[in-house]
Amino acid sequence: MTSIAENLEKAATRIRSAAEEAGRDAQGVRLLAVSKTKPASMLREAAGAGQTAFGENYIQEALEKIEALSDLPDLEWHLIGPLQSNKTRLVAEHFHWVHSIDRAKVARRLSEQRPEGMTPLNLCIQVNIDDEPSKSGVRPEEVPGLAQALSGLEGCRLRGLMAIPDPANPPPVQRERFRELAGLLAEVRRGVDNEDLDTLSMGMSDDLEAAIAEGATILRLGTALFGPRDYEAQ
Numbered sequence: 001m002t003s004i005a006e007n008l009e010k011a012a013t014r015i016r017s018a019a020e021e022a023g024r025d026a027q028g029v030r031l032l033a034v035s036k037t038k039p040a041s042m043l044r045e046a047a048g049a050g051q052t053a054f055g056e057n058y059i060q061e062a063l064e065k066i067e068a069l070s071d072l073p074d075l076e077w078h079l080i081g082p083l084q085s086n087k088t089r090l091v092a093e094h095f096h097w098v099h100s101i102d103r104a105k106v107a108r109r110l111s112e113q114r115p116e117g118m119t120p121l122n123l124c125i126q127v128n129i130d131d132e133p134s135k136s137g138v139r140p141e142e143v144p145g146l147a148q149a150l151s152g153l154e155g156c157r158l159r160g161l162m163a164i165p166d167p168a169n170p171p172p173v174q175r176e177r178f179r180e181l182a183g184l185l186a187e188v189r190r191g192v193d194n195e196d197l198d199t200l201s202m203g204m205s206d207d208l209e210a211a212i213a214e215g216a217t218i219l220r221l222g223t224a225l226f227g228p229r230d231y232e233a234q
């Protein structure tokens, strides 16, 4: 077995035991392989071991890999890095998910630019859950209003919320942040009557257990699958 296949197995085992611990069905937790900075050959290896969903931070880098792996039929591409409104067209044409929505304008453009015949683009609102001035994402109190603004878009489906809590938080605070995000999703679901709202994109290599305990449905794992990165994304 290759090391990426082994890492995928280890991650699956961690997910299963965390789900069991939390009294949840592990089927309700999807693994997104975060492949920023990693070459297409490593993604191909992961795909060979059964991984289908990949998360990328940079649009240009992602497009190169999407092209390089276009012979693999069932891959699903998730944008998890910041998206400026002048870059929306390529994202609308090539991705399946965007986890980093923080403005209605960007979502409206994605919706208008989503090609006919493609399934709607899945969106998550990124929440600055620690309310740190320098971080991307909307403030928690802005989430219900933005969700309302996104709920009628033709080319997109609002699926839920995403957050990247400050990794410097001690574990109990980290878990508290995940719980707050889950609470926000529940609040949004009460406000907009939308059964598509089923997604909590939270939890990374170091904190996936806490995220699963608080209801994560998509984990974003980079280092645990592909090893450390030579340079950082953000």
Ligand SMILES: *Cc1c(COP(=O)(O)O)cnc(C)c1O
Residues within 6 Å of the ligand: 034, 036, 057, 080, 081, 164, 204, 205, 206, 220, 221, 222, 223, 224, 233, 234
């Ligand atoms: C890089 C990145 C991850 C993966 O982080 P790891 O600690 O390597 O698992 C997850 N989410 C986002 C938004 C990222 O930029």
